Amino acid sequence: MRIRSVGLRTWIAIVAVILVAVSMAWVVVDGWGAVRAHRWEADPWLLVAGALVIGLSYVVGAAGYVAIVEGVVDRGTPRLRLGWIWMLSLLGRYVPGSVVMVAGRVELSRDHGIPRRATAAAMVYEQALSISVASVAGAAFVTLVDGVGPAWLPWLLVPVPLVLFALMHPRVMRGLANRLLVRLHRAPLEVVLPVRRVLVLAGWFVVIQATVGLGAWLVVRGMGGPEVGSVLYVGGAYLAAYALASLAVVVPSGLGIRDGVLALAFAQHVPGSVAVALSVTVRLAFTLVELAMVGGLALVVRRR
Template sequence: MTPDPAAPRRRLARVARLVALAAVVVFASLFVVREREPIAAGFAGLRWELVAAAGALVVVGLAASAASWRAVLAGLGSRVPARAAARIFFLAQLGKYVPGSVWPVVAQTEMSREYHVPRARSASAALAHLLVGTVCGVVAAAVALATSSADALATYWWTIPVGVVGAAMLVPAVLNRVLGLAFRVLRRPAPEPVGGRDLLVACAWALVVWVAFGTHLWLLLLAHGLTPTPSLWLLATGAYALAWVVGFVVVVLPAGAGAREAALVLALGATVGAGDALALALVSRVLMLGGDVVLAGVAVAAARRGRQEHPLAPAP
């Protein structure tokens, strides 16, 4: 019987995934242990039904982010089945809890090969997805903060021109040029252009992400005792989108840890006080961590049950 030449590589990949998963567990556990007292203080006194609803919206937002990535990948020419895409995306996202911003991209690139997605295309999809999510986040922050109150407009007026410039980057010709420039800087071959229709779908899903994440923060503010108003929802949505972008830009911190919370304290401190804003930011962080872990587990289980989506030979 002829030995399978790909078997050692598959075994090595399984070992690498187990090591990566162990690293994620270690770093996530360190965060929870280190911040256990402020996290406990943040949850204390909150209305649990609203916290649960906020957690559900975190799951919705994360699922929408996966759908946005899948749309970008489709626009580049690889239409991966939904269960397979969920498995790749949510497992790779656990890498953001390990120091270094490249791990989710590396994981997506390697796992996508099992579904005939070339490395270059997968890397291009990861970069395009980050650009779409970040730009849509800036646009959402600009619109929400500018319309939430006169004080917020006076403070965050600068997000409007940044949002306009960002929106221009979502034009297919501009985005494809930016991707091409990025790959030239990395000394890699130019990627395939992203299709306009799929890019529009990716942007629509990205906006769903920010609505869901903003509403989750709004619910946490309500759980803290604030009165539900449209202006509070706009403030929460804009503040979270802006804080996420800040956390993304600060690439040296795992999943933007610290930077995102600091931005939320600055945005919400005048509304609930700096101490309570930090406590709610930590509660939000725990909900995000829980959502990532739950969705990764569900995606793996669903992919195993999907017989029709079994991987074939890896792509080159």
Template sequence: MLTLRYVLLAVVLGFAAYYLISQWNEVSQAIKLIAPASIIVSFFFVALGLGFGTVSWIAILNGLGHRIPILRSAQILLVGQLGKYVPGSVWSYVMQMELGRQYGVARPRILITALYAAGVGVVASLILGSLALPVLIDDYPQLLWLFALLPVGLICLHPKVMTWLASLTLKLFRRPPLDHEVSFSVVLRSLGAALASYICYGIHLFVLVNSLVDPDIGTLILLTGAMSIGFTVGLVAFLLPSGLGAREAVLIGAMGMLLTIPQAAAMSVVSRMMFTLADILAAGAAVLAVIIMRKRLASEGSVNVEALPEDSELPANVANDYQRTDGE
């Protein structure tokens, strides 16, 4: 199984690197239109948004069972989500489950976390996406049906409903149901972090546009809504690598109200590249942090989770030891 994990990781990194390299010529031309300071600030908000997204995911993970240290949780998500660059985004879930298993977290729990985090993300994106309704009504009326998912999503985020659905999923995997109800604080913390993530992404796009024109606060609101709804559209287009092309169509429509279509297309390409680069750098940083932590654990003594029974959870006392060694 360990060999399979390394093979999966190599394949995922290969696809991500290929995408990065294949788009470079187009990106390098677009970057010439943007001031260097705008590139730095814009990328900072992409990284910050990715951080908030990670907090949202970890909140769900820890709300479903014993607490997993931040560094380990972040590695499961940040490395695992590189699987979205492989056509058919199911690979992201496969990677996350395999990485979770490496730390003794049952695969069903990781799958439930990934699905619920995606649901939280959809609810957050639709809430903020309503800010982009003027663009959707004029240019993409066929996407308005997405907002029908909002009331369904809000119902599913109710702690009792979330707990019931999670336990049902665990039952399908022949695992014991949750031993406690997911709390309102977990749901609110995850949703709040997801909203903050999309707001950061909206600011990222606003900074890029600001390098070409002088937009106002209304433009920031519009671009935040467009970026948010673009993520849900990209999620629906799951057969494409990371929703490739679907998100850009919405962003070009929004930016086209201020920029020429070629300029808007150039900004969307730069935005996509920043997200790819941030994903790769964040995954690398998470891996490096865990490697450093493992060396410290090795000197103090640790549990070999590879020897644990299939899909078993780390004992609570072991998880607590990991938390202490992580400085939490």
């Protein structure tokens, strides 16, 4: 039985790798075609700075996730390997449904002593915190900027953090999680995050999202020039797009929704064709930095 189980896991891993590779190849090829179709007067220094800041956003994002995991397990954790697993699993977002991302992170973490239920709980906290912060920023952006979306759009985003923070309350989280685990014949959660730790982590996720927004602005500014908008404008647009795309988990990494919202925001300052190309450029920049980070971390982890 054990041999058969290992064989099945190997085949599942192979299929997952193929799906991720094909999906990411499509993203890169499709994005590169759209970017090349436009004549740019790029600022290489701003683009390099953007790539570095985007890389930093992944570092602080990994640190945030590791901090969550350490809060829901009662033992020490291999921090560097967990950070690499977090980065590697992000590639699964490009496969529709995010199943590969979730399953990959759960199984890889299990191989390093983190129970499946703890990883699942950590992912719920991570997504809830990330989407909550992005929704607040996105609602403010859509409210303050005219012409970006329909009047009801802020009302779609405002309730999101309220619902998610209610979900993260210890009593609610423990009750819902353990009820589900009992039905699945699994052991209950060992620990849930107290309110104070959730609030501290929320502050950290503000830093994460601010870094993401800054990285996006540097890339857009480096490609499109000063007329694309301020760092608050571009950063707010990116977070609004991220929040809306996160509500559509079936779409691979929310690509169409995120690109569409970004293009609509950029079109307030630049022609429509340029706005579309810029939105694709941002997506491509994050994808390429993601791949570089995964490769770099893999080398570091192997040496240790």
